[in-house]
Amino acid sequence: MRRVTIFGATGSIGQNTIDLIARRPGAFRVIALTGGRNIALLAEQARQVKAALAVTCHAEFYADLKAALSGSGIAVAAGPAGMAEAAARPADWVMSAIVGAAGLQPGLSALEHGGTLALANKESLVTAGPLLISAASTHGARILPVDSEHSAIFQALVGEDPATVERVVITASGGAFRDWPLEALAKATPQQAAVHPNWAMGQRITIDSASMFNKAMELIEVREFFGIAPDRIEVLVHPESLVHALVGFRDGALMAHLGPPDMRHAIGYALNWPERAELPVARLDLARIGRLNFSAPDPARYPALDLARRVMRSGGLAGAAFNAAKEHALDAFIAGRIGFRQMARVVEHTLDILSDESGLADAAIDLDKILAMDRLARIRAGEAIEKQKVNDLR
Numbered sequence: 001m002r003r004v005t006i007f008g009a010t011g012s013i014g015q016n017t018i019d020l021i022a023r024r025p026g027a028f029r030v031i032a033l034t035g036g037r038n039i040a041l042l043a044e045q046a047r048q049v050k051a052a053l054a055v056t057c058h059a060e061f062y063a064d065l066k067a068a069l070s071g072s073g074i075a076v077a078a079g080p081a082g083m084a085e086a087a088a089r090p091a092d093w094v095m096s097a098i099v100g101a102a103g104l105q106p107g108l109s110a111l112e113h114g115g116t117l118a119l120a121n122k123e124s125l126v127t128a129g130p131l132l133i134s135a136a137s138t139h140g141a142r143i144l145p146v147d148s149e150h151s152a153i154f155q156a157l158v159g160e161d162p163a164t165v166e167r168v169v170i171t172a173s174g175g176a177f178r179d180w181p182l183e184a185l186a187k188a189t190p191q192q193a194a195v196h197p198n199w200a201m202g203q204r205i206t207i208d209s210a211s212m213f214n215k216a217m218e219l220i221e222v223r224e225f226f227g228i229a230p231d232r233i234e235v236l237v238h239p240e241s242l243v244h245a246l247v248g249f250r251d252g253a254l255m256a257h258l259g260p261p262d263m264r265h266a267i268g269y270a271l272n273w274p275e276r277a278e279l280p281v282a283r284l285d286l287a288r289i290g291r292l293n294f295s296a297p298d299p300a301r302y303p304a305l306d307l308a309r310r311v312m313r314s315g316g317l318a319g320a321a322f323n324a325a326k327e328h329a330l331d332a333f334i335a336g337r338i339g340f341r342q343m344a345r346v347v348e349h350t351l352d353i354l355s356d357e358s359g360l361a362d363a364a365i366d367l368d369k370i371l372a373m374d375r376l377a378r379i380r381a382g383e384a385i386e387k388q389k390v391n392d393l394r
């Protein structure tokens with residue numbers, strides 16, 4: 001029986017992971033589930049899959065979780081110590097599905113056990129890609145991509161020589177505002193941004209899809225995960241979200257990965273790898289779909305993409321600064337403190353300031369430097385907002 005742990009079990013990815021695990025009783029032993037504020041769901045999941053340990057990352061919810069699981073025999077823990085306990089218990093397969101840079105440390109700890117880390121938490125690759133990759137190789141662990149585009153690339157590369165890859169193309173739906181006039185974007189609300197045309201996901205990644213900060217992070221993710229040079233990674237707007245990624249080889253062949261917009265495919269691929277197990281996802285009827293559309297992204301509409309290219313050129317601590325500034329800007333947008341288009345200005349301004357004052361292209365990165373940069377970038381992004389350094393994009 002494979003021992004599995006899920007970080008972020010109560011989120012969108014976590015719930016899809018539980019769904020797949022629950023469909024195969026007897027195949028998995030659930031070591032630990034972690035969640036945040038959704039105590040009722042966490043307790044329900046823990047009972048459903050008979051987890052040995054349930055953890056909320058918020059210490060103040062310990063008593064609630066304890067009460068919700070009383071009589072179940074399931075161990076309960078909370079706060080940073082609880083998260084550390086979940087990470088310390090050995091598992092063969094760990095799902096990293098916390099949202100934000102908070103997912104970095106659990107992911108790094110999981111790699112120390114040498115098993116498989118199924119990585120949905122793209123922020124950890126953007127923030128500390130080289131650290132994760134080297135931790136995996138030091139401990140004989142494996143990282144499998146769960147982001148749908150990266151799972152698609154991974155699958156297209158099976159049996160191929162990486163040296164023959166000419167380019168990688170990831171697709172983007174264009175998000176909630178793809179067809180809005182540019183001038184209208186300044187007034188877009190968080191509620192409007194949090195509606196995805198095709199995918200059902202958590203609130204933050206859905207808003208990041210509207211701004212394409214999600215795709216920007218995915219560009220960096222391709223760079224870090226597959227070691228592809230930035231000028232060989234392209235983005236295509238594909239409103240149907242059925243082709244997830246394409247890999248172009250030196251003989252001109254382009255291998256596309258298609259599937260319905262259902263994360264249980266990518267999660268299930270990572271869960272069952274190296275086997276391809278049957279999965280409860282819809283089958284595409286291409287004759288009914290009839291046509292697929294593609295276009296180049298408009299840089300004026302999606303400035304986040306150029307910011308990601310700047311981060312890839314810089315390397316070092318630029319990813320940590322970029323991710324933290326983006327998280328701060330997103331918090332400010334959700335709280336109604338800045339407009340939709342100002343998010344990119346906040347990130348750009350923060351990168352400008354930090355490049356001047358500390359230099360971001362520090363080759364010798366380590367966890368302490370990354371965490372320090374994460375904190376500093378949030379402070380600088382906050383100052384940029386306070387001092388109103390960030391006007392709407394024209």
Ligand code: NDP
Nearest residue numbers: 008010011012013036037038057098099102120121201202
């Ligand atoms: P959700 O917001 O739906 O879920 C996030 C999970 O993390 C919840 O379990 C939440 O707990 C928990 N959590 C939130 N903050 C913290 C924290 N500070 N410390 C510990 N746990 C925390 O996110 P998604 O499932 O949408 O996304 C998860 C990750 O997967 C993200 O990195 C995202 O970019 C990536 N991803 C998601 C996809 C999707 O389809 N959703 C697709 C591809 C990648 P609670 O809700 O109980 O408070």
Ligand code: MG
Nearest residue numbers: 147148149218
């Ligand atoms: Mg994706």
